[in-house]
Amino acid sequence: MLYKIILSGTKTSGRRRIIARSRKITILKFFLIGFGAITILIIGLVIWVYVSLFAGPGALELSDYHPFRSPEAKEKYLRHYDKRAQLWPVSSEIRIVETSYGQTFVRISGRPDAPPLVLLPGGGSNSLIWRPIIKTLSEGYRTYAVDNIYDFGRSVYTRSMTTTDDLLMWLDELFDVLELGDNINLMGLSYGGWLTSQYTLHAPARVRKVVLLAPASTVLPLSQDFIKRMIISIIPHRYFLKTAVYWSLEDAVSKNSTCKKFVDEHVEDTYLGLQCFKFKQPPRPTVLRDDEMRSIKKPMLFLVGENEKIYSAHQAVQRLSNVAPQIETEIIPDCGHDLWIVQKELVTRRVLEFLKSQD
16 A cells, blocks of 8 residues: 555656646747747847948948938938028028039028137038027028038048048138138037047137037947937837937927927937938047147037936046136036927027137
8 A cells, every 4th residue: 555655656646747847848948939939029120220331332322312311311301401492591601612523512690790610510411500590600600511521511531531531621621612711610519529529639820719518428428328329220210219219308308399390300310310321430420538628728628418328427527627727617407408409599699608708
């Protein structure tokens, strides 16, 4: 009797081990299938992004429709660009400036005898990004809103621009042809702000005063959150770009319908640019060394929104105060990377006060 009980218990224990082993195998199969599906999905996504970015001719393959992907892409983008340009709120003239790097499109407003103010746009945009504040700036200055030659817009590059020196030499040539002399007021936004700081170090004798609006890097490294969102934004679907832009320009989206409309237009413009232009990688913005900051002798104004996402506004101002106290700084309230949209009156007033003050 005892033998039968032991034997029965042994059989039951064996069945349990078999069931447990079977469950483990089933779980492992589901895990492998799931892992394989995710891997295939990731590979497919990478191929999709790669093909979308690099489809068409190479970045330096010159043609009648360069720097666009196709004749249709050129027509589509320029038609949209010209329609958007009709919203420019002040009378202007355009110049196509020939340089050794290609043609540069410049939108010029203000009195011909007014002092020059050159405006460099943020990455993924063009001269039209200045629309919210251009009217006020052009009342006292001859404004030169530039389409970055290596970005979206009407400028056409004919040489690769892989280094900061390339961009600086291009600006030297541009300013020479425009005959701006050595008394230039220079203002840059985001990527354009970084480029403005670099040009100030490169040719201080040509610059009168400098304004940096939330410059990319320059003072602090870009935040990891910002970098991740910008990488995701190049996935060829409007949702990813819109999500990234809404995050970085959050205050403008929630401010009012006018500000939100401008942000939505920016999303549309940038998404169309990603679709229509050949993919190219401009020089990455860098953080200035302490000795570079200290070497800046030209009057410089650094403006940043208190809710800035690309780095901490307070830490940026603190570093400038510690390392280069000669640089004027100000944190603009209730805004972030969208300071020139959300707080346009305050920003333009502060900029004009700085530019008009005695050297």
